Amino acid sequence: MPQTSSSLHLFADVLARVHGVCRALAADSSWPEGIDFSRVVVEPPRDASHGDMATNAAMVLAKEAKAKPRDLAEQIAERLRTDALIAKVDVAGPGFINLTLKPAAWAEALRTVLREGAEYGRIRGGAKVNVEYVSANPTGPMHVGHCRGAVFGDALASLLQFAGHDVTREYYINDAGAQVDVLARSAFLRYREALGEDIGAIPEGLYPGDYLKPVGQALATEHGEKLLAMSEAQWLPTVRAKAIAMMMDEIKDDLAALNIRHDVFFSERSLIETGNNKVAETIDFLKAKGDIYEGRLPPPKGAPVEDWEDREQLLFRATAYGDDVDRPLIKSDNSYTYFASDIAYHKNKFDRGFVEMIDVWGADHGGYIKRMQAAVKATTSAKGSLDVKIVQLVKLLRNGEPVKMSKRSGDFVTLREVVDEVGQDAVRFMMLYRKNDAVLDFDLAKVMEQSRDNPVFYVQYGHARGHSIFRNARAEVFPELPEDAGARIAWLAESAVERLSDPVELDLLKRLAIYPRMLEAAAAAHEPHRIAFYLYDLASEFHALWTKGRDLPYLRFIINNDADLTKARMAMVQGVVSVLASGLAILGVHAPDEMR
RNA sequence: GCGCUCGUAGCUCAGCUGGAUAGAGCAUCGGAUUUCGAUUCCGAGGGUCGGAGGUUCGAAUCCUUCCGAGCGCGCCA
Numbered sequence: 073m074p075q076t077s078s079s080l081h082l083f084a085d086v087l088a089r090v091h092g093v094c095r096a097l098a099a100d101s102s103w104p105e106g107i108d109f110s111r112v113v114v115e116p117p118r119d120a121s122h123g124d125m126a127t128n129a130a131m132v133l134a135k136e137a138k139a140k141p142r143d144l145a146e147q148i149a150e151r152l153r154t155d156a157l158i159a160k161v162d163v164a165g166p167g168f169i170n171l172t173l174k175p176a177a178w179a180e181a182l183r184t185v186l187r188e189g190a191e192y193g194r195i196r197g198g199a200k201v202n203v204e205y206v207s208a209n210p211t212g213p214m215h216v217g218h219c220r221g222a223v224f225g226d227a228l229a230s231l232l233q234f235a236g237h238d239v240t241r242e243y244y245i246n247d248a249g250a251q252v253d254v255l256a257r258s259a260f261l262r263y264r265e266a267l268g269e270d271i272g273a274i275p276e277g278l279y280p281g282d283y284l285k286p287v288g289q290a291l292a293t294e295h296g297e298k299l300l301a302m303s304e305a306q307w308l309p310t311v312r313a314k315a316i317a318m319m320m321d322e323i324k325d326d327l328a329a330l331n332i333r334h335d336v337f338f339s340e341r342s343l344i345e346t347g348n349n350k351v352a353e354t355i356d357f358l359k360a361k362g363d364i365y366e367g368r369l370p371p372p373k374g375a376p377v378e379d380w381e382d383r384e385q386l387l388f389r390a391t392a393y394g395d396d397v398d399r400p401l402i403k404s405d406n407s408y409t410y411f412a413s414d415i416a417y418h419k420n421k422f423d424r425g426f427v428e429m430i431d432v433w434g435a436d437h438g439g440y441i442k443r444m445q446a447a448v449k450a451t452t453s454a455k456g457s458l459d460v461k462i463v464q465l466v467k468l469l470r471n472g473e474p475v476k477m478s479k480r481s482g483d484f485v486t487l488r489e490v491v492d493e494v495g496q497d498a499v500r501f502m503m504l505y506r507k508n509d510a511v512l513d514f515d516l517a518k519v520m521e522q523s524r525d526n527p528v529f530y531v532q533y534g535h536a537r538g539h540s541i542f543r544n545a546r547a548e549v550f551p552e553l554p555e556d557a558g559a560r561i562a563w564l565a566e567s568a569v570e571r572l573s574d575p576v577e578l579d580l581l582k583r584l585a586i587y588p589r590m591l592e593a594a595a596a597a598h599e600p601h602r603i604a605f606y607l608y609d610l611a612s613e614f615h616a617l618w619t620k621g622r623d624l625p626y627l628r629f630i631i632n633n634d635a636d637l638t639k640a641r642m643a644m645v646q647g648v649v650s651v652l653a654s655g656l657a658i659l660g661v662h663a664p665d666e667m668r
Numbered sequence: 669g670c671g672c673u674c675g676u677a678g679c680u681c682a683g684c685u686g687g688a689u690a691g692a693g694c695a696u697c698g699g700a701u702u703u704c705g706a707u708u709c710c711g712a713g714g715g716u717c718g719g720a721g722g723u724u725c726g727a728a729u730c731c732u733u734c735c736g737a738g739c740g741c742g743c744c745a
Contacts, residue, residue, distance in 0.1 A: 118688065128687065131725070141725065165688050166725055209745065249745055372741055373669045385742080396671060396741095403743040410745055438672045439740040462673070465738080506681075509673060511738075513680075523707045525694070537705080544704045586684090593684050605682060609692085619709045622701070630704055667706080 081193070081588035082181050083125070086157070086171065087114040090127050093151045098137070101147075107136045114171075116586065123162065123170035124177075124582065130167040141167030178578055179569040181585040185647040186565050189558070190654060193588040195595070198236030202421050203229040205432035206327065206334070207244040210319040211255045213283055214326040214487040217434065220512065221463045222487075223503040223660070225432040226332045227600040228461070230658045235595035240426070241334045244417060247316050248340040249410060254278060255319070256312035260299070262288025263311070267297060283322070287315050329491045330499065331660055343416050344408065351408050354416040354451065355386075355401060363389045363450050369397065388415070393446035411443065418444065418458065419451040429458045430598065438462050461598060463508045469515040494519050497661045501528040504659055505604045522667075527608050531652065532664055534611030537618065538649035539665040541629050542642070548630055549638050564646050567639040574627060576617050577644060583610050584647050587655075600659065607655045614648050 091109055098107060112133065117126040130145035137144055145163040152161045152171065160172035185192050205225020208218045226241070233239045246252070258279040265271045266288040274280040291299065291314055299307045320337070327333065343350040358364045367387050371380045387398040388411075401412040421429055429448070433440070441460045448458040468475040468485060475485060491499055498519040505527050506512045522529045542560070546553045554560040572581065587606070594602040621628035629641045653663040 115684070115687090118683095118690085122688075126687085131687080134725080168688065246745060251745060369742055377742075380742080383743095387742095400742055405743075407743090409743065435673075435739055437740085437745090441672070462739095464673080510681080511674085521707080525707095527693085529707085533706080540705055548704080590684070597685070599684095601682090602684075605692090606684095612692085616709070618704080619701090622703055622709080628704060 081184065082177065082585045083114055083589045086125055086173075087112070087127075089155055089157070090114055090129055090148075090152070090169075093148055093155075094129055094133065097147060097151065101137070103137050107133065109133075116582075117168075117170065120579075122164065122168075123160065123172040125171045125173070127169045127171070128167075130163075130169060134167065145169050175573060175578070176570065178581040178585065179572065182569050182572070182581050182643060182647050183565070185584050185587075185650055186561050186643060189561050189650055190657075192650060193591045193654060194234055195236040195588075195592060198232065198238070199428055200238040200240075200425055201232055201428040201430065202240045202242055202424075202426035203232065203430045203432070204242045204244055204421075205229075206323075206332070207246070208323060209246050209251055210316045210323065211251055211279060212281055212319065213322055216466060216468055216485050216487055216490050216514075219330070219487050219490065219499060220466050220503045220508075221432045221434060222327060222330060222332055223500050224461065224463050224508050224600065226330075227500070227504055227603075227659050228430065228432070228598055230660065231591070231595050231600045231603065232598075234658055235591060237428075237595075240336055242336040242338055242421075243334040245316070245320065245337055245339045245341075246410075248344060248413065252312055252316060253308065255284075255315050256308050257304075259284050259287045259291065259315040260304075260307065260311050263291040263295075263299065264288070266292035267300070284315070287318050290314065290318065326487050329488060330496055338417065338420075340413055340417065343413050343420070350420060351413050351416040354419050355412065357419070358388065358415075358450060361450065363392065364401070365389065367398065369400065388443075388447065388450070390443050390446040393449040395442045395446040399443050411447075414444065415447040415451060418448050418456075422448070422452045422456040427452075427456050429456060431458065431460045433460055433462055435462055435464045459598060461508055464511045466503075467511065467513045469513055469517075471517045472515065475516070490516070497532070498526075498528045500659060501531070501604060501661050504601050505608075507599070507601050527604070528661070529667075530615075531607045531611045531656065532661070533667055534614050535649055535652045535656070535663040536665060536667045537614070538645045538652070541645050545630050545638065545642055548632060549635060550642070553642065561646060561650070564639065564643040567643040568636050569640050569643050571637050571640045572644055576620060576627065577641075580610075580613050580617060580644060580648065583613055584651055587651050591658075603655050603658055607652060607659075610648065610651060610655075 090112060094109060094112065097103075112127060112129045114125050114127045117123060129148055131141045134141040134144050139147075142163065145167040149161040149163050149169050152158055152169065157173055157177050158171055159174040160170075162170040162172075164170055188194075203225055205228075206214075206218060206222045208214055214222075229239050229241045254277065258274070261271050261274065261278065262284045265285070291311060294314070295310075299311070344352075355364060365387055366384050368382060368384060369387070371377060371382070381404065383404065385400050385404075386402045388401055390399045391397065399409075399411055401409055401415075403409055418429065431444070441462075444460065445458050448456050468490075494516055502514060502519050503512070519526060519528060522533075542553060552563070554563050572578065590602060590606050594600060617627065618629070629638070629645060631638050631641075656663045
């Protein structure tokens with residue numbers, strides 16, 4: 073069970089109290105030993121009129137306690153009524169126990185937010201985890217399709233970090249397959265072009281994009297005409313290495329435009345280096361375990377394979393670990409399949425101490441999950457875990473119309489073009505404002521719009537509005553209200569937050585109190601999108617409260633003749649600002665002090 | 669043919685890993701608004717959670733089976 077930083081957050085606190093009561097009851101009523109309390113939860117009820125929190129304790133424990141849920145609920149409720157934090161306990165429905173907390177609980181929750189500041193909601197003590205994302209082939213610039221996985225992986229990594237994990241952000245460079253040889257040949261053509269040769273049209277099967285021209289230039293500058301005299305076998309490794317290096321630089325630049333930086337760039341080629349062949353080692357390792365054999369596979373059922381050749385080949389016994397068929401490791405030309413080096417790669421991750429691994433893949437790799445998880449099971453003796461997150465397609469639109477994308481002739485929309493047009497914040501937020509496995513419509517026109525339709529704007533404006541309120545408060549009531557966040561929080565910490573008593577204000581405080589709970593669940597489920605939705609809801613309640621102040625002057629944040637109340641409201645605004653900033657930071661979106 | 673993912677309001681999507689009367693935004697309709705800085709706010713209507721079975725105190729959520737969409741299906745990565 074992970075622990076929060078300086079104090080239990082409210083829901084965990086109440087859950088602990090409920091557990092305490094149940095345990096005491098178990099002892100007094102001599103329930104059987106070893107009852108599982110882990111299914112007992114405390115959560116906000118759907119319908120707020122039921123109270124602040126509800127627990128299912130009685131329903132979950134009824135069977136083992138050999139009691140009727142309603143009766144058990146009454147017994148638990150009776151004991152909870154003596155709790156100092158709880159104002160009201162009701163038993164409802166099939167055995168729900170509804171709790172209404174004393175107003176002081178919410179005031180204390182706000183104090184917790186202020187006390188912990190940017191650390192509010194942080195969890196400590198998580199495990200080491202490796203998040204591998206992007207891993208785009210180093211054969212060209214990144215296109216929009218890569219965007220979503222990049223943003224998702226990055227936000228997930230940040231979320232896990234905030235939830236206490238020791239996170240490594242990793243990029244797997246596919247620099248060993250046939251596609252990088254194609255890259256090398258394409259670059260070599262550009263090299264000849266750079267030396268003044270007329271190369272004509274780029275032949276079928278090579279990469280036509282202009283982005284290889286600088287590579288040709290660099291090769292020409294570096295090697296002059298030396299390479300021309302060599303055979304392909306001689307120049308290819310040199311040209312390939314140079315092209316890959318330059319493509320990776322470009323990719324890193326593209327990622328930097330989204331503020332994404334990996335800790336580790338892992339080369340596939342490094343796995344098959346002569347003298348240190350990890351793929352061969354891994355195959356031997358699996359052979360020794362009996363997970364590899366020579367055999368035949370039935371031909372695939374779907375689209376007919378033209379050159380199907382029924383042959384004896386080296387197979388990994390993936391079916392022993394939950395996959396549908398066994399998988400080949402060596403191609404007919406005796407080189408390793410991609411899968412073979414991927415097994416070695418994931419074993420390597422495990423050997424580096426990552427028991428928990430997360431891969432972020434595009435939707436077209438969905439059929440690959442089972443075999444990879446089978447491989448991780450086999451190579452780690454089921455000690456390692458691999459969660460694969462699939463990000464679905466992004467449909468790029470402009471005013472509802474699909475943006476044309478054709479793959480040929482390098483005529484695709486690059487990641488950079490999209491970021492340049494709509495900005496890093498909009499790209500990041502919108503990519504996260506959807507479940508990862510749902511198809512996403514990304515409308516270039518809509519995400520630029522400054523309206524409630526656009527959640528990016530709406531949330532950022534919430535943060536800016538908070539600062540606007542501070543500026544006004546400074547001008548009207550509190551010239552001493554500090555500009556610096558840390559100083560301001562310290563100054564606000566001693567405000568009379570008990571005076572926040574309007575139901576609308578309490579709702580806002582309740583929303584703030586839920587933040588740690590939401591983060592914990594999002595981290596456990598590997599679902600950063602939950603943060604985006606939470607922030608939208610929080611901003612929405614904040615804006616609503618602000619607007620209420622127009623009709624109901626007593627709800628305005630700044631009350632000129634009541635400095636105490638104004639200060640308490642500033643504390644509340646600070647709470648909102650802190651949490652908005654915290655959540656946006658995890659998503660990698662800026663929290664501006666003003667909108668322009 | 670098989671596997672994976674998805675199917676929730678007219679549209680775009682949430683639904684906190686099984687909880688109470690399934691929620692937002694857009695759109696529609698009806699109100700409010702010379703505001704501490706917007707491009708706002710409040711309310712209403714709108715649902716067989718794709719269909720049918722099952723599991724249990726309780727299912728949008730788990731299982732089975734159909735229907736429909738997307739992706740994939742030795743040596744491509």
